[in-house]
Amino acid sequence: MKKTLLVAGLASMLSTTAMAENVGVSMALFDDNFLTVLRNGMTDYAATLDGVNVQVEDAGNDVGKQLDQVKNFIASGVDAIVVNPVDTSATQAISDAAAAANVPLVYVNREPVNVDTLPDSQAYVASNDIESGTLQTKEVCRLLKEAGKTEANILVIMGELSNQAAVVRTKDIHDVIATDECSFMKIVDEQTSNWQRDQAANLMTNWLSSGVQFDAVIANNDESAVGAIQSMKAAGVGMEDVVVAGIDATQDALAAMAAGDLDVTVFQDAAGQGQGALDAALKLAKGEAVEQKVYIPFQLVTPDNMQDFMAKN
């Protein structure tokens, strides 16, 4: 039924724009702020191009469903496919399916496990996650030094434990702390909030009730940082004494930064990634060569430059 509808939908689109390039997009999930900005970046960009049709589907965080969507795209004869992988270790099957059908494929935002063995007709567009956690932690280190700390306790709020970005960003924190210049920092506890603001807020209150002493909170994402801030303020913790860092530069995070509560965040250019992925897909569809790894850089956001990012996410 769904397949018939999809084919019917594509057929009607084809009849209106005969020479159109059709690109099928499978997103890991729709209800994620960042991925929504990325998705909108892609569709907004497609709207500015002549004769480009983008069909976006929601894989609902289901690996099996995503592979079916890719196969459906192939069966309906799209010119290229963009995949935002649900599970970065399950991408080999997706690559194989697309390669067998000779349909160009671009992975976006999450690094596929087979990134180094992709065939020529496939590419990967993202930001390098190692940059984000590193930029974030180095800035925290700098701020703590500036405040004259010779010893600093750090609380880490991780994202979803099974998620690649959470794993890499957390490892970045450890790696920066392992360097000589930042070795005065010490992680006192490390827990997960599953990227959720509410869980981060509860976690912070639990920490505060245990009497943990800390100088900085480093969160894998902004939602978690904002949640921690809400609990600290509710408990009367002086926000000027604590360095709080997130990643994503969301609207809510920038508002917290403007209020003087959030000290550090990192901007990942979601819309830029969406646009870059579509560009790569269209080039591959036309038979042009593209770089196999396209990195859209992260940018550090602090109160000094936050104005530049207000309208971006």
Added chain:
Amino acid sequence: MAVSAVSARTDSQSRPVRPPEMNVFIGLLVIALVFEALGWLFIGQSFVFNLQRLQIIILQVSIVGIIAIGVTQVIITGGIDLSSGSIVGATAMIAMSFAQSSDYARAVYPALTDLPVIVPILVALVIGGLAGSINGALIAYTKIPPFIATLGMMVAARGVAKWYTKGQPVSFPTESYAWIGAGLNPVIIFLVLALLFHLALKYTVYGNHTYAIGSNQQAARVSGIRVERHLVMVYAIAGMLAGIAALVLSSKNVTAQAGMGMMYELDAIAMAVIGGVSLAGGRGSVVGTALGMLIFGVIISGFTFLRIDAYYQEMIKGVIIVAAVVADVARQQRRAKAV
């Protein structure tokens, strides 16, 4: 009902019978004491005697607790509600869009900012109540199993939550809206609602009918209860409670997101089941569910208190849920044999 009254009398000849809630309460005390002991052993401080911790133990579960009050009533009728988490997501998005402050330039409805706080509250009650009524009507009149009807609503309501703003979060509410879930208000709202429905279930016709339908639907119908109408009412109330939870949650977090309330339905069901509400229907109470909720709160805080590795926490939580029900079932069987 008659059977249990007889068994209670027979049992009381040998030893006084404990209400099932008492067992849950003892379970709660045991778990708290284990954390207390481990706390002195490994952390060097008390787990229980800490006002701030006692507050967060209740605060962090009271929003799911509000949902669990409705889920308890649904389960007592012999049904189940899988849709409450998704109703929270959809209702939070829609209600928050009528609660945005004019200070924010990118409101969902730029012409409808700074509305009085009663508007989003009514919106939440209506949306939640509507979703619940649809559940109830499907179950009562099309006779499809509650599992399927509410599964459909779970998927559809999550779809509404994502579609409403195309996945964008809705933030920056007015100050009066942000007040609803501030501080310990979620706990107070939970307590008021729990008391209200405890009394309703125990002392009103509404409560009698709810238990009667869950014990034996056919007998309830024969005795003149309008089963269909009552079921719609129970599910509508559960939906409305999910709507209230959405208000409190989005206000507490000062944001509404499409993924909000994810898996809350399962936590709410687990709280009720740990609290002695029988999935077979006809048995259970709001007091039991509230105690089940506190067990959840104690476990979450206890884990962070002991700094248990994040990777182990969910595994232990799963074991505790199953263990609580196994203990309950074993106790039921012993009692049945004793009679």
